[in-house]
Amino acid sequence: MIDHEWRVLTGAGLSEVAALAARCLAVHGGLPLAAEPSFLQRRFAARAVTARDPAGRLIAAAGLRDDDGGGGPVAAWLALPEAVDHAGAAVLDAALAAGAVRVETEFLTVAAERLFARRALVPDRAEDVLRFDRRHGISAAALPAGITLREWSTGLAPRFHAVYAAAFRDRPGFPGWDVTQWTRWLVDDDFRPQASLLATGADGTDAGFVTSAAGWIVQVGVRPGWRGRGLGAALVCAALRRHDADAVLLDVAVGNPAVRLYRRLGFDPLGRRGTYRVA
Structure with a gap:
């Protein structure tokens, strides 16, 4: 179930997105900072669209913000592994319909790559996160x-x-x-x-x-x-x-x-x- 209305996230809303990012992090690995509210604030707080499972649990989200360099709106995207092809696709489509010209994710998986390819998105940058x-x-x-x-x-x-x-x-x-x-x-x-x-x-x-x-x-x-x-x-x-x-x-x-x-x-x-x- 997708909430088609873009909204400003409150503290509780950001906490939900942080919990979703933590679940993604536990499955996919990645940048530990990506699950911290301070990191997510800039990416999701201004405008966000979310999707939930039938039990009401958040399973996908997209945030939209203006690019600091003036290059057009940037979407931040994340989805649980099992939700990429439905809820993840729905919030991505909402971001693209709202004018996003770039999409970024902290959890670039094979399933995410396939979804982006189906939406005719072109890879701009992919980075491996390493830890010492x-x-x-x-x-x-x-x-x-x-x-x-x-x-x-x-x-x-x-x-x-x-x-x-x-x-x-x-x-x-x-x-x-x-x-x-x-x-x-x-x-x-x-x-x-x-x-x-x-x-x-x-x-x-x-x-x-x-x-x-x-x-x-x-x-x-x-x-x-x-x-x-x-x-x-x-x-x-x-x-x-x-x-x-x-x-x-x-x-x-x-x-x-x-x-x-x-x-x-x-x-x-x-x-x-x-x-x-x-x-």
Whole structure:
């Protein structure tokens, strides 16, 4: 049974969505944060449509919000495994009818992929969520000879950004942000400057970087000319030593060969998340 009326979710409504996300998380795995009300607030509170089973239990939901970048409405979607093809499809259809141009899910399963394909949605991004348990010890990956590390500061932001641009500009979906846009996206209350590091070679060339938030490795990048020397592994390990959380997460694009590095360093897969767009 779908509630076709879009509505603002109250605290109780958000708690129901959080409980639904927790059930999805228990089955599919994925980002633990995805079941927390603080995470779901922005995605579902403004406008949401829900579906229930005959007993009244919430089994699927879609939230609709405006894209910060002005790209059109974005839908957040989730459904229990057994509800994907009926209730999940119904709330997805409601989101598309309301004008959603992108659909994101924290639980990208084979069934969800098939549903999105039937709705002619095009994959935009798919990421595996990986987890590192610091209690198991951190690899002693050494920095390449001559490399020094500096922690994030406002004054160093342009140099971090220059390495970020050099490392990522050829990747699909690179947003092309300038230093102000990138810094605004990166630095928030959870940002960890002490675990965000710039790697500089003996000749003064900035070779790589890593940025961190609370319990997260946010980005790792190495200039093309410095790849293959172990710098990425050394940066990740250096950042892990500066984190204070027992568990540290990161996202890696599906198909990115860097996943082999992260697995070698001790990261374990938790689940998959993704974004699709209207063709």
